[in-house]
Amino acid sequence: MKTEQHKNLIDYNTFGMSVTADSFVEVNSIEEVQQLIKQGVFQSNFFILGGGSNILFTKNFDGTVVKNNITGIRVLNEDNENIDVYIGAGENWHQTVLHCVDQDWGGIENLSLIPGCVGAAPIQNIGAYGVELEDVLTRVHFIDLSNGESKSLENKQCQFGYRNSIFKHSLKNKVLITGIELRLSKKHDLSLEYGAIKSQLEIENITNPTIKDVSNAVIAIRQSKLPDPAELGNSGSFFKNPIISTDLFNEIKKSNPSINCYPVNETHVKIAAGWLIEQCGWKGKRIGNTGSHAKQALVLVNYGGAKGSEVLALANKIIESVKEAFNVTLEPEVNII
Numbered sequence: 001m002k003t004e005q006h007k008n009l010i011d012y013n014t015f016g017m018s019v020t021a022d023s024f025v026e027v028n029s030i031e032e033v034q035q036l037i038k039q040g041v042f043q044s045n046f047f048i049l050g051g052g053s054n055i056l057f058t059k060n061f062d063g064t065v066v067k068n069n070i071t072g073i074r075v076l077n078e079d080n081e082n083i084d085v086y087i088g089a090g091e092n093w094h095q096t097v098l099h100c101v102d103q104d105w106g107g108i109e110n111l112s113l114i115p116g117c118v119g120a121a122p123i124q125n126i127g128a129y130g131v132e133l134e135d136v137l138t139r140v141h142f143i144d145l146s147n148g149e150s151k152s153l154e155n156k157q158c159q160f161g162y163r164n165s166i167f168k169h170s171l172k173n174k175v176l177i178t179g180i181e182l183r184l185s186k187k188h189d190l191s192l193e194y195g196a197i198k199s200q201l202e203i204e205n206i207t208n209p210t211i212k213d214v215s216n217a218v219i220a221i222r223q224s225k226l227p228d229p230a231e232l233g234n235s236g237s238f239f240k241n242p243i244i245s246t247d248l249f250n251e252i253k254k255s256n257p258s259i260n261c262y263p264v265n266e267t268h269v270k271i272a273a274g275w276l277i278e279q280c281g282w283k284g285k286r287i288g289n290t291g292s293h294a295k296q297a298l299v300l301v302n303y304g305g306a307k308g309s310e311v312l313a314l315a316n317k318i319i320e321s322v323k324e325a326f327n328v329t330l331e332p333e334v335n336i337i
């Protein structure tokens, strides 16, 4: 294991922030993580890094960045209907989806083209186009950073919610995720409710889609509106879609009949943050080297050379104007460091 000092992280975060880490080390095995525990790395300031696609660095990191590269995919069990697969946390998420789709293992095709590593996927319970990781995840394996023990939690214990899990709360900074187990299906039950998937399949004249068709449709939809971080720095949706009371929703709808909502429970609904931001006039607006993306207002971008503090200042202005116009408080989805 090689520890590097004053490492520039520009190639390790999809926002493209040029910040340095005091120390930087890559781990390839559980044993290497245990060595770092013995060295006391996790007793001072540290940050566990996957693909860097859900973070905004606002300053140099005064501590050790531990980049997780623990890889490996193996089949644990299978029968005529299902297949249980173990996937190492350092595997690339999208490559894992493509691998599963190629094997005709269904369940994660709607989650195609989400950047980042497998190990971060349970942290915010990644979701897109009608599917969330919690729908297929059976177990999360991790190392307890206080003592180096390997432990695991089953799905129900992970407290999954919309962009939420136990790893953002009581286990935050306490564990390093080493792998996950998924139960995928051989008899496919496709999730096609999301309007954009239906329209994309129609455009392609596909009436009886395979999981490969669904994966391709999701990739096409995403490429049509989300900026590719290789071309324009970003971390996907900057804010979560807010969950508000039905009363507040009805009040907003009186003066904005075009607003849509997704039911959450009897008293609350989820609304599109992108819509709120667009109504406040931010869509496509650029301030210095940062701005809200022209095709998806919820995505804040780095046009090149932006500082994290500039992106954060823009985010705060957006939060203020959405609060003033709609009395809704947007919360960041991206981890601000």
Ligand code: FAD
Binding pocket: 014, 047, 048, 049, 050, 051, 052, 053, 054, 055, 068, 089, 114, 115, 116, 117, 118, 119, 120, 121, 123, 124, 125, 126, 127, 128, 175, 176, 177, 178, 226, 227, 228, 229, 234, 235, 236, 237, 335
């Ligand atoms: P990082 O950004 O490296 O880390 C994220 C957090 O997880 C950090 O707090 C980090 O400390 C922690 N972490 C990472 N690995 C570990 C580990 N092994 N153990 C413990 N903690 C760890 N997300 C969605 O849910 N749906 C989408 O549709 C979606 N679309 C996106 C589109 C674009 C263009 C981009 C840039 C991002 C998008 N995202 C989306 C957000 C992001 O891709 C996901 O949140 C992804 O899971 C982050 O993975 P990562 O490896 O890059 O995590």
Ligand code: EPU
Binding pocket: 127, 128, 129, 130, 235, 236, 237, 238, 239, 240, 241, 260, 272, 273, 274, 275, 276, 278, 283, 295, 296, 297, 298, 333
């Ligand atoms: N909308 C606008 N203007 C915009 C953008 C969106 O009005 O500029 C409205 C439209 O009404 C649209 C609706 O918002 O119909 C929903 O937009 P979209 O389908 O693009 O999805 P989203 O709600 O903006 C969420 C996730 C994405 C995920 C997509 C697809 C969150 C915070 N974001 O975005 O996840 O890919 O749905 O399921 O939940 C991410 O987490 O980084 C991410 C990209």
